Amino acid sequence: MRYWLMKSEPDEFSIQDLQERAEQTEGWDGVRNYQARxxxxxxxxxxxxxxxxxxxxxxxxxxxxxxxxxxxxxxDTAFDPNDPHYDPKSDPANPRWYRVDVTFERELDRLVPLAEIKDHADALEGFPLVRKGNRLSVMPVDKRHWDFILELEKKPAE
Incomplete structure (x- = not known):
C-alpha cells in the first residue's frame, strides 16, 4: 500500500463534500499537472x-x-468543452489527463494546519509539503510522515 496527499480548495470540493457524495465516492478530476497526473x-x-x-x-x-x-x-472532463477542466488538446484516443476515484474514510478529529506541520519540518524532512515552492496537488507520502501527521491530529492544537 502507498500513501498520498491530495489537495483541494474546500470552496470547490471539501472532505465534507466527499462524505456527502453517493457511496461517499467521487472522481478526483481536473488535475492538470503532468507530475501529479x-x-x-x-x-x-x-x-x-x-x-x-x-x-x-x-x-x-x-x-x-x-x-x-x-x-x-x-x-473525461478534459474532453468536455462545457467543463472548467476542458483541454482542447486532449484526445480521447490518446488521453493526456487521468483521474482516480476516492472514497471517504474519515474526517480528522481536528484540522492539522500547514503552519503546525511546518513547525515539525525536522521530523518531516523530505516530506514534499514542507519543501519551499512545492505546489503539487498530488504527492506521495512516506509511511513515517503519514504516521507523524496522524500523531499530530491527536495533540491539542498548537
Missing part, C-alpha cells in the same frame, strides 16, 4: 490511502483521510 496514472492503486488536504483557504491543512477506490483512468 503521472502519480495518479502510474502509481496509485486501489486501496492506497490519501490525506485530504484543504488548500488555498484561511487555514490550509490536512482535514481527512480517503481511500483510492479506483486506479487511474482517463479524465
Amino acid at each position: 503521472n502519480f495518479m496514472r502510474d502509481d496509485m492503486s486501489e486501496g492506497d490511502l490519501a490525506l485530504f488536504y484543504h488548500s488555498n483557504t484561511k487555514v490550509p491543512g490536512v482535514a481527512g483521510i480517503m481511500r483510492i477506490s479506483r486506479a487511474g483512468y482517463p479524465d
